[in-house]
Amino acid sequence: MADILPAELDKETIAKAYARWAPVYDVVFGAVFERGRHAAIAAAERIGGRILEVGVGTGISLPDYSPSTRLCGVDISEPMLRKAQERVAELGLRNVEGLWVMDAEHLSFPDASFDVVVAQYVITTVPNPETTLDEFARVLKPGGEIVLVSRVGAEAGLRRSLERWFAPTARKLGWRTEFSFERYASWAGRSAGMRLVERRAMPPLGHFSLIRFAKAASEAADIHDETARTSLRESSARRA
Numbered sequence: 001m002a003d004i005l006p007a008e009l010d011k012e013t014i015a016k017a018y019a020r021w022a023p024v025y026d027v028v029f030g031a032v033f034e035r036g037r038h039a040a041i042a043a044a045e046r047i048g049g050r051i052l053e054v055g056v057g058t059g060i061s062l063p064d065y066s067p068s069t070r071l072c073g074v075d076i077s078e079p080m081l082r083k084a085q086e087r088v089a090e091l092g093l094r095n096v097e098g099l100w101v102m103d104a105e106h107l108s109f110p111d112a113s114f115d116v117v118v119a120q121y122v123i124t125t126v127p128n129p130e131t132t133l134d135e136f137a138r139v140l141k142p143g144g145e146i147v148l149v150s151r152v153g154a155e156a157g158l159r160r161s162l163e164r165w166f167a168p169t170a171r172k173l174g175w176r177t178e179f180s181f182e183r184y185a186s187w188a189g190r191s192a193g194m195r196l197v198e199r200r201a202m203p204p205l206g207h208f209s210l211i212r213f214a215k216a217a218s219e220a221a222d223i224h225d226e227t228a229r230t231s232l233r234e235s236s237a238r239r240a
Contacts, residue, residue: 049115059084
């Protein structure tokens with residue numbers, strides 16, 4: 001795909017970039033991205049149960065979840081995770097089951113371990129976004145949801161040109177600027193049992209979106225969804 005990130009933004013590059021972010025992470029994500037963070041938490045808690053937060057960072061989101069929610073967090077950055085562990089200890093967050101240094105593309109959890117997988121500002125930073133989404137779907141229970149707050153690139157116009165111009169600098173900081181929504185939709189379309197259920201613009205300036213994917217509750221529901229998709233494709237082909 002045209003928007004796949006060049007090889008130089010590998011896992012080591014990302015880890016180093018986010019180690020540099022650690023000292024200012026709470027300022028940036030606590031203020032600039034506050035509404036997106038709260039929207040993701042609200043969406044996750046509508047499902048409830050056991051929630052995995054991928055890219056938990058310094059744990060800034062953890063105190064905002066309901067105490068009845070069981071939380072697990074992973075991050076590729078050890079400096080970030082140390083701050084999260086300190087936050088959990090200081091605030092006595094007993095609903096946090098554990099925090100682990102882990103690669104989002106290779107989660108060390110069994111299949112169907114979580115009711116919700118939350119990833120805020122993560123998908124456009126990993127080397128292989130679709131592989132990462134596959135892994136989220138693997139650890140998600142039937143009937144559960146993947147909740148993302150993620151960058152969505154412009155499809156055309158001045159903003160698209162600016163994003164592509166800024167892309168080399170953004171990569172050094174650990175993220176993409178030019179990630180189109182079509183990649184999210186295409187992933188859902190080819191992933192058995194998964195469907196896109198929401199896209200909602202988030203501040204600042206609508207450059208980010210809350211994106212939700214639902215996993216079929218049963219094999220029968222999966223077959224129904226696939227039949228519906230096939231019917232829609234055939235109908236579109238006939239109209240064409």
